[in-house]
């Protein structure tokens with residue numbers, strides 16, 4: 001015989017599971033999120049994710065296709081995504097799917113290019129949400145009316161079409177209820193004439209938040225070694241003011257996007273450069289005066305792009321080939337060092353500080369460090385715990401919504417994650433987190 005108390009207990013448990021109701025609501029709801037990539041799942045199994053430190057987690061990537069009604073997810077991704085959603089919900093963490101990315105953004109333009117296509121594309125996303133029991137969609141379009149990969153379809157109407165599409169997505173009950181975010185550039189979406197849109201406030205009405213991808217500001221395409229993810233650049237020499245969290249927030253809020261709907265994208269990785277010893281170190285008097293056990297590095301040194309170092313163990317020397325667009329590529333390594341990879345390769349010690357024998361410099365303006373191995377002439381600009389702590393404080397002081405870390409697997413023993421959470425004063429308290437966009 002069913003007793004009445006047993007029935008109501010079951011009904012309660014069921015609704016709590018399905019709707020992922022927050023444990024408590026709070027005015028200081030924060031987004032503490034990360035991307036979990038299918039291609040690094042082997043290095044960070046889902047069991048290794050620090051679920052209690054995130055409010056949501058987004059799976060990367062699903063890709064656009066020539067058909068707006070078809071969103072591509074590889075078979076291997078489908079399995080991981082199902083497991084991710086299940087484990088996220090067991091941990092009261094919202095599960096999102098990121099659509100697009102560098103190689104998956106080719107067909108956003110046509111997917112939102114006409115009323116008919118927008119309807120089909122919205123339906124396709126909602127079907128994904130339904131099929132995988134997702135709490136939302138993160139749209140990583142790189143970039144509206146601006147070339148990324150090299151063969152993306154682009155149109156000068158991309159930004160207005162994107163807005164029309166988001167309105168359509170939100171016009172349904174399911175679309176209204178889920179989290180909709182977009183990961184984008186540190187400058188506002190390009191307007192029809194190619195310049196940054198001066199008023200992006202209508203986007204704030206249809207997005208839960210925008211994530212500003214403040215990384216890859218400098219890389220091996222740059223003229224000199226510079227910070228991957230500067231907190232500030234207004235204090236840098238003029239020729240090196242190429243973007244930062246400070247300038248990104250200024251650009252977006254000046255264009256009418258509210259700070260409390262901005263999530264700061266942060267990187268758990270850095271770029272490496274081949275820098276000769278002659279160029280690597282600051283002058284002898286300076287290093288003698290300021291260096292302790294490490295030797296002070298020069299600011300913005302030149303590097304030899306033809307001698308790209310190999311990054312950490314996830315990097316590989318790719319053979320000359322063709323890229324996703326069919327264009328020939330020279331091959332070679334990416335040179336990416338994840339934070340964990342800097343420790344693994346011995347540039348940093350287990351505690352995340354520079355290993356013995358390495359050159360080091362912490363740049364006060366960008367609040368990011370550089371480490372240099374004289375043996376391999378490899379310099380890496382990256383983020384450490386101090387950088388993440390400074391970014392966390394900036395998020396709190398600027399009234400931003402939170403952070404999104406690319407990518408979950410890059411951290412080492414949560415050093416970066418804990419530092420940014422502490423900087424924001426959120427810690428492991430799930431009361432301060434919102435689920436399903438419900439605050």
Ligand SMILES: *[C@@H]1O[C@H](CO)[C@@H](O)[C@H](O)[C@H]1NC(C)=O
Pocket residue numbers: 066067068109110111112113114117
């Ligand atoms: C709509 O989608 C179709 C593909 O199904 C594409 O050929 C067409 O160009 C799209 N329309 C626009 C205006 O982008």
Ligand SMILES: *[C@@H]1O[C@H](CO)[C@@H](O)[C@H](O)[C@H]1NC(C)=O
Pocket residue numbers: 173174177
């Ligand atoms: C959306 O949320 C409202 C209020 O929480 C709920 O009544 C409604 O059933 C939800 N709709 C869908 C399609 O989930």
Ligand SMILES: *[C@@H]1O[C@H](CO)[C@@H](O)[C@H](O)[C@H]1NC(C)=O
Pocket residue numbers: 364
């Ligand atoms: C950089 O910051 C440190 C710590 O806040 C401070 O001691 C140092 O004087 C600063 N250096 C410069 C050049 O501003």
